[in-house]
Amino acid sequence: MNWFRSNSLQVRLATRLGALFLLATIILLSVFLYLSYDLTDSLSRRDLFRLAEELAEEIENDGRLDDIEELIARGWLNNDTRYAIFDGETFDSESKVLASSDTAFVTVVLERDIMSGGTESFRLDEFGTPPQNFLGLVNIERSEAGRVAVVVAEPEQVEQELMNAIMWDVVFKALWIVPLFIFCTLLVGVLAIRGGLQPLRRTALEAASIKPEAISARLGTDNLPREVFPLVYAVNSALDRLEAGFELQRRFTANAAHELRTPLAIITGAIDGMAGNGNLKKLRQDVARMNRLVEQLLHVARLDSLTLKTDEPVDLRKIAHQVLEYMAPLAIAQGQSIELVEADTPVSILGEAHAVEDAIRNLIENAIIHGGSAEDITEPSTEAISIEVKVHADGSISVCDQGPGIAVEDRERIFDRFWRGKNAACEGAGLGLSIVQEIMQLHGGVVIVRDNDHAGAARGTCVTLRFRPVTTAH
Amino acid sequence: MRLLVVEDEARLVEVLVENLQTAGFVVDAVSSGQQAFEAVQMIAYDAIILDLGLPDCDGIDLLKRIRSQGSQVPILILTARDAVEDRVKGLDGGADDYLVKPFATSELVSRLKALLRRPGGVLGSILVAGNLTLDTIARDIQINECRVELSRREVAVLEHLMRRVGRVVPKELLEEKLYGFGEELESNAVPVHVHHLRRKLEQGGASAQIHTVRGVGYLLTEGRP
Numbered sequence: 001m002n003w004f005r006s007n008s009l010q011v012r013l014a015t016r017l018g019a020l021f022l023l024a025t026i027i028l029l030s031v032f033l034y035l036s037y038d039l040t041d042s043l044s045r046r047d048l049f050r051l052a053e054e055l056a057e058e059i060e061n062d063g064r065l066d067d068i069e070e071l072i073a074r075g076w077l078n079n080d081t082r083y084a085i086f087d088g089e090t091f092d093s094e095s096k097v098l099a100s101s102d103t104a105f106v107t108v109v110l111e112r113d114i115m116s117g118g119t120e121s122f123r124l125d126e127f128g129t130p131p132q133n134f135l136g137l138v139n140i141e142r143s144e145a146g147r148v149a150v151v152v153a154e155p156e157q158v159e160q161e162l163m164n165a166i167m168w169d170v171v172f173k174a175l176w177i178v179p180l181f182i183f184c185t186l187l188v189g190v191l192a193i194r195g196g197l198q199p200l201r202r203t204a205l206e207a208a209s210i211k212p213e214a215i216s217a218r219l220g221t222d223n224l225p226r227e228v229f230p231l232v233y234a235v236n237s238a239l240d241r242l243e244a245g246f247e248l249q250r251r252f253t254a255n256a257a258h259e260l261r262t263p264l265a266i267i268t269g270a271i272d273g274m275a276g277n278g279n280l281k282k283l284r285q286d287v288a289r290m291n292r293l294v295e296q297l298l299h300v301a302r303l304d305s306l307t308l309k310t311d312e313p314v315d316l317r318k319i320a321h322q323v324l325e326y327m328a329p330l331a332i333a334q335g336q337s338i339e340l341v342e343a344d345t346p347v348s349i350l351g352e353a354h355a356v357e358d359a360i361r362n363l364i365e366n367a368i369i370h371g372g373s374a375e376d377i378t379e380p381s382t383e384a385i386s387i388e389v390k391v392h393a394d395g396s397i398s399v400c401d402q403g404p405g406i407a408v409e410d411r412e413r414i415f416d417r418f419w420r421g422k423n424a425a426c427e428g429a430g431l432g433l434s435i436v437q438e439i440m441q442l443h444g445g446v447v448i449v450r451d452n453d454h455a456g457a458a459r460g461t462c463v464t465l466r467f468r469p470v471t472t473a474h
Numbered sequence: 475m476r477l478l479v480v481e482d483e484a485r486l487v488e489v490l491v492e493n494l495q496t497a498g499f500v501v502d503a504v505s506s507g508q509q510a511f512e513a514v515q516m517i518a519y520d521a522i523i524l525d526l527g528l529p530d531c532d533g534i535d536l537l538k539r540i541r542s543q544g545s546q547v548p549i550l551i552l553t554a555r556d557a558v559e560d561r562v563k564g565l566d567g568g569a570d571d572y573l574v575k576p577f578a579t580s581e582l583v584s585r586l587k588a589l590l591r592r593p594g595g596v597l598g599s600i601l602v603a604g605n606l607t608l609d610t611i612a613r614d615i616q617i618n619e620c621r622v623e624l625s626r627r628e629v630a631v632l633e634h635l636m637r638r639v640g641r642v643v644p645k646e647l648l649e650e651k652l653y654g655f656g657e658e659l660e661s662n663a664v665p666v667h668v669h670h671l672r673r674k675l676e677q678g679g680a681s682a683q684i685h686t687v688r689g690v691g692y693l694l695t696e697g698r699p
Contacts, residue, residue: 261554262483264576269489272579273496291576321690325642328687332695340689389689 010193014186021182028178032170040163044154045121048137051076052150055083055099056141063087063145065099082134084109086149089140098148104128109151124153132156199224203232215243253301260294296431299358300438309352310443313470316347316356320391323360331368336386338364343393349467351443356467359439360397362432363463364389367401370461395469400452402460411449436465444468475590476517479503480510480536481525481552490523493579499586507531514540514547521548521589523582526555526564534567541568548589552577584640591637601636604681604696608636617678627652628671631664635684635694644691668692 054076060066065085071077084100093110100106108127124134136153199222206219218236221229268291271284324340331338349356367387388400406414415437416430433447440447445467452460477494481487482505494501502517504510507528514522522540526533537549551564551572564572570589573582591601601608605618613629615622624632630651634643648664660666672684681697 261575262486265552265554266483266486266489268576269486269493269579273489273493288578321644324687324690325644328642328685328690329640329693329695332685332687332693337685338687340687342689 009197010190013189013193017186017189018182021185025178025182029175033167036163036166036170040166043162044135045137048121048135048152048154049139051081051083051152051154052137052139052141055085055150055152056143056148059085059098059143059145059148061144063096063098080132080155082128082136082153084151086151087145089147089149091149095149098145105151105153123156127153196225200228203228207235210239215239215246249301253298256298256301260298264291264294293431296435299435300431310355311350312352313348314351314353314356316349316395316397316467317342317391318346319353319357320360320389320397323357323364324389327361327364327368331364331387334368336368338387338389340389340391342391345393347391347393347395348470349395350470351445351467355439355442359436359465360389360399362436363399363465366432366463367399367403367461370401370403394466396464396466398462398464400460400462402452405451405459406449406461414449415447433463436463440465440467475520476500476502477586478510478513478517478519478522480507480522480528480533481505482527482529483525490582494583497579497583505529507533507536510536511539514543514545519547521550521586523550523552523586524569526551526553534563537564537567537569548592550582550585550589588638588641601633603636603639603694606636606675606680606682608633617675617680620678622674622678624671624674625667627663627667628674631667631671632694635692639682639694639696642687642691642693646691648691 054071055065058066058068058071068077077083082101082105084106085098087096087098091110097106105127108124112122112124119137119139121135121137124136126132127134133156134153135156136151138149138151141148141150203219203224206217210217218239219232221232224232264287268287271280271287274280320340320342324338328338364387386402390398390400392398414433416434437447445465448464448466450462450464452462475498477499479487479490479494479501481490481503484505487503487505491501491503502513502519504513505528507530510522510524513519524533524537528536533551533553537551540547540549548570549568551569552575553564553572554575570592571585573585599609599611601610607616608614608629610633613626615624615629615632631648634648634651645664652663652667668684668686675682675684683695683697685693685695687693
C-alpha cells in the first residue's frame with residue numbers, strides 16, 4: 001500500500017478523504033435501508049389501522065357491514081384485502097362474526113388464537129389461493145354496534161412493491177449525489193492544500209537562493225501557515241548558527257594571516273641582514289618559498305570562507321594590465337620576458353576584480369616558475385617572448401609559457417591541492433592552480449589547459465581562463 | 475636621512491632597524507601611537523614606516539592625525555592584512571605606499587628610496603640607478619661620472635623610469651608625459667625614444683637596463699655596477 005504512504009500531502013489527504021467518504025456512504029446507505037424497511041413497515045401498519053377504522057365506521061346498529069362498495073370505490077378494499085369483524089373486545093370460536101371477507105380468513109384467524117385484547121400485528125404466511133404472505137393487524141374499534149374487534153390483512157407484496165419503488169427512487173435518483181459530493185469534497189480538499197502549501201513553495205524558493213554569498217538571508221515568515229512556522233523558525237535559527245560559524249572562520253583567517261606574517265617578516269628581515277654566502281642564499285629561497293606557501297594557504301582559506309560577488313562587470317584588460325605591471329619585474333628578474341596581447345576594445349566580464357586578479361597572478365607565477373629560466377632558452381639575447389598573456393574579446397584570458405609543458409595524463413590532477421609536478425626541484429606548494437580552479441568555479445567559468453601551439457614555441461603550456469562575458473551590449 | 479619606525483613587535487623592530495641602518499638610514503623606533511605622534515612633533519623625519527596594528531591605537535588613526543597637522547612626510551604602511559579594504563583605507567588615509575608582511579628588505583629599501591625620490595622628497599634632485607645618475611634640475615645625465623648627451627624627450631622618459639626603478643611604468647603614462655612637449659607625437663614615439671635611450675645607455679656602459687613589457691610598458695633595472 002505504497003500509495004497510502006505517499007509523501008505528497010495532496011495524495012495522502014485525497015486517499016484518506018476518499019476512504020472516509022466511502023465508509024460514510026456505506027454506513028449511510030445501511031442506515032437508510034434499515035430505516036426504509038422500518039418506514040414501510042410502519043406505513044403498512046398505519047394503512048391497516050386506518051382500514052380497520054374505516055371498516056368499524058361502516059358497522060351499523062344492527063351489526064351489519066354497510067356500504068362495502070363505497071370502501072372499494074375509495075380504494076380501501078380490493079380483492080386481496082381480507083378482513084373479519086368480531087363482536088366484543090375479544091374473540092374466540094364462540095364469538096359472533098359481524099362481517100368477513102371470507103370464511104377461510106375467519107378460520108385462520110381463530111386457529112391462530114391471535115387476539116387476547118388490545119392491538120396486535122401479525123404475519124400470515126402462505127395463505128389463500130394463490131398462497132401469499134399477509135401482514136395483518138387486530139384492533140379494537142368503537143362502532144355503532146358497540147366495541148368490535150377488527151382483523152384486517154393485506155398481501156405483503158403490495159408493501160414490498162411500495163418499498164422497492166421508494167428504494168429505486170432514492171438510490172437511482174438521489175444517491176448519485178453522493179459520488180458527486182465526494183468528488184467536490186476531494187477537489188476542495190486538494191485545492192485547500194495547494195493554497196495552503198503556496199507559502200511553503202515560496203519559502204522553498206527563498207531557501208534555494210541561500211548561498212555562501214548570501215548567508216545572512218533568512219526565510220520570510222509572512223503569510224506562513226502557523227503549522228509550518230516552527231520548521232521555518234528552526235531553519236532560520238540553524239542559519240544563524242551557520243552564519244556565526246562562517247564569521248568565526250573568517251575571523252580565524254584574518255587572525256591567522258596576522259599571526260603568521262609578522263614572524264615571517266622577522267625571519268625574512270633577519271636573513272636579509274646577514275652577510276651572504278651560498279647557504280644563506282638557499283635559506284633565503286626557503287623562506288621565500290614558505291612565504292609563498294603561507295600566502296597561498298591564506299588565499300585558499302579565504303576563498304573557502306569568503307563570499308564573492310561575482311556578477312559585477314569588470315574589464316579584463318584593465319585587470320590584466322595591473323597584474324602584468326607588478327608581475328613583470330619578477331619575470332624579468334628570472335631572466336624571462338613577458339608580453340600582453342589584448343583585444344582592441346575593453347573586454348567586459350562578470351566577476352570580482354580581486355579574485356580575477358588572483359587567478360591571473362597565479363597563472364603568471366606558475367609560468368615564471370615552471371616556464372624555464374634564462375639558461376634554458378637557447379639564445380637569451382634575442383627578444384623571444386617567453387611568457388605571453390593574451391586577452392581575447394570573448395571574455396577569456398590565456399597565459400602561455402615555454403616551459404617543459406604538462407603531460408596529458410597529468411592535466412586532470414594539476415588542479416588538486418598540493419599536487420606538484422614530477423620535477424621535484426621546482427618550488428611551490430602545489431596550491432596555485434587549485435586556487436585558480438576554485439576562483440573559476442566561483443565565477444562560473446572554466447580553465448582550459450593545452451600545449452602551447454604558438455608559432456616558434458617548441459614546447460610549453462597555455463592555460464586559458466574563460467569567464468562569463470557581459471552579454472547585454474549597450 | 476632619518477626614518478621613524480612605528481612598530482610594536484620588538485623583534486621585528488630590531489631586525490628592521492639593523493637592516494635600515496645597513497642601508498644607510500638613521501633610524502628611530504617607537505612602539506606606540508602616542509610615542510610616534512610625540513616624536514613626529516619634535517623631529518622632522520624624512521619618512522615614516524608605520525605598522526597598522528598598534529597596541530594603543532589604530533595605525534590609520536595615527537596616520538590621519540599626522541596628516542591633519544599639515545605634515546607631508548612620506549609614510550609607508552606595513553600591514554599584515556592585505557584585504558583590499560585595508561589597503562584602500564591606508565592610501566585614503568594619506569599613506570604614500572604600503573607593504574604587506576612578510577617583505578624582503580630590498581623591497582622595503584627600494585620603496586623607501588622611491589618615496590624619497592618623489593618631488594619634494596630628499597632624494598628628489600638626483601636620481602640614481604646603478605652607475606647611472608640623473609640630476610632632475612640640471613637635466614644632467616652621467617654614467618660612471620661621464621656625461622651622456624640625451625634629447626629632451628629621452629631625458630623625460632629616463633626620469634620617469636628612474637623614479638620607479640624596478641617597477642613597470644605604463645606606456646600610456648610615458649605618452650602622456652611626452653605630449654607635454656607640445657609637439658605632434660608619432661604613434662610609435664615612445665618605442666622609438668626607448669630604443670634610442672637603450673642604445674645610448676648600452677654604449678655608455680650603464681649597468682641599468684631598460685626592459686620592455688610589450689603591451690604594458692617599460693621598466694628599468696639597476697643591474698650590477
